[in-house]
Amino acid sequence: MKDELFLRxxxxxxxxxxxxxxxxxxxxxxxxxxxxxxxxxxxSVALEAALRFPHLRVTAIERNPAALELITxxxxxxxxxxxxxxxxxxxxxxxxxxxxxxxxxxxxxxxELIDWALMTLNPGGRxxxxxxxxxxxxxxxxxxxxLAHRQADAICQLDCVQLQLSSLTPLGxxxxxxxxxxTYLISCHKExxxx
Numbered sequence: 001m002k003d004e005l006f007l008r009x010x011x012x013x014x015x016x017x018x019x020x021x022x023x024x025x026x027x028x029x030x031x032x033x034x035x036x037x038x039x040x041x042x043x044s045v046a047l048e049a050a051l052r053f054p055h056l057r058v059t060a061i062e063r064n065p066a067a068l069e070l071i072t073x074x075x076x077x078x079x080x081x082x083x084x085x086x087x088x089x090x091x092x093x094x095x096x097x098x099x100x101x102x103x104x105x106x107x108x109x110x111x112e113l114i115d116w117a118l119m120t121l122n123p124g125g126r127x128x129x130x131x132x133x134x135x136x137x138x139x140x141x142x143x144x145x146x147l148a149h150r151q152a153d154a155i156c157q158l159d160c161v162q163l164q165l166s167s168l169t170p171l172g173x174x175x176x177x178x179x180x181x182x183t184y185l186i187s188c189h190k191e192x193x194x195x
Contacts, residue, residue, distance in 0.1 A: 001017065001020075001044075001048050001051070002017060005078070011066065013039075013041040013042075013067075013104070013105065016165075016180070016183075018163060018165050019130055019163055019183045019185065020044055020045055020048055022161070022163065022185055023045060023102060023128050023130060023185060024045070024048065024049055024052065026126065026128045026159075026185070026187040027049070027100040027102060027126050027128050028100065028126050029049055029052070029053050029056060029100060030053065031099075032053070032056060032098075032099035032100050032126075033055070033056065033057060033099055034056070034057045034058075034059070034096065034097070034098040034099055034100075035049050035056055035057070035058045035059070035098060035099070035100045035101070035102065036058075036059045036061065036094070036098045036100070036101045036102070036117075036120065037049075037058065037059070037060045037061065037101075037102045037104065038061050038090045038101065038102065038103045038104065038105065038106075038113060038117070039061070039062065039063075039090075039103060039104045039105020039106065039107065040060035040061060040062040040067065040071055040085075040104065040105075041062065041064075041067050041070075041071075041104060041105065042067065042070045042071065042074060043060055043062075043067075043070065043071035043074045043075060043083070043085075044074075045102050045104060046058045046059075046060040046071070046080075046083055046102075047071075047074055047075060047078055047080050047083060050078075050080040050082045050083045051078060051080060054082065055082075056082060057082055057084070058080075058082055058083040058084070059083075059084050059086060059094070059098070060083055060084070060085050060086065061086045061088060061089075061090050061092070062085070062086075062087065063087070063088060063089045063107065065087075068085065068087050071083075071085050072085060089107055089109075090107075090109075090113055090116060091109070091112055091113055091115075091116030094120060097120055097121065097122045097125075098120055098121055098122065098125060099121070099122050099124075099125050099126070100121075100125060100126045100127075100128070101117045101120060101121060101125070101126070101127050101128070102128050102129075102130075103117065103127070103128070103129040103130075104129075104130055106136060110136060110139050110140055110143065111139065111143045114127070114129075114140065114143050114144065114147075118147070118154065118155070118190055121190040122190075123190060123191065123192045124189060124190065124191075124192040125189070125190045126187065126188070126189055126190075127155075127186075127187065127188050127189075127190065128185065128186070128187045129185070129186045129187075130183055130184065130185050130186075131183070131184045131186075132181050132182070132183055132184070134184075137160070137184040137186070140186055141160060141186065144158055144186070144188060145158070154190070154191060155188045155189065155190060155191060156188065156189050156191050157187070157188055157189045158186070158187075158188040159186070159187050159188065160184060160185065160186045160187075161184070161185050162182050162183070162184050162185075163182065163183045163184075163185060164179070164180075164182045165179075165180045166178060166179045166180065167180065
């Protein structure tokens with residue numbers, strides 16, 4: 001989906017189209033029944049997932065009141081009736097587990113969020129995180145690697161990529177490629193035998 005399809009606010013973050021495409025691919029949603037989007041921002045990941053996979057139940061968690069308004073408006077405009085919006089700060093208790101969790105915002109509780117996500121995922125579930133700050137990337141990788149060494153059956157298929165995109169932009173009578181900030185994407189699976 002094009003970014004322009006989402007209503008956006010001044011200080012509300014949004015996972016951009018190219019990053020969203022890879023994140024949704026890594027979440028492996030065709031066989032999933034429940035996705036949780038933590039730090040949902042405008043709701044771009046949750047809502048695109050809901051539109052692509054109408055069978056999917058999506059839970060969007062967000063604490064920012066301005067973002068909650070945007071998610072609600074975007075859900076209404078796009079007709080995503082399979083998206084539940086929770087106003088709150090993760091980690092928080094949920095009624096049931098998920099097959100996939102996307103973390104787009106950590107609110108400074110990254111290690112706690114990762115631990116909560118792994119407890120909230122069904123065995124074999126997928127966890128995908130995105131960051132623009134290097135310190136968040138380093139903290140997440142360090143924590144996930146510790147978990148992998150401490151509990152051999154905690155996670156598998158840990159992967160990290162950096163996305164550096166540029167967009168063709170007019171300048172005077174010509175064009176140039178305007179660079180975007182690099183985005184780091186981490187993905188892993190919760191081991192299927194881990195309960």
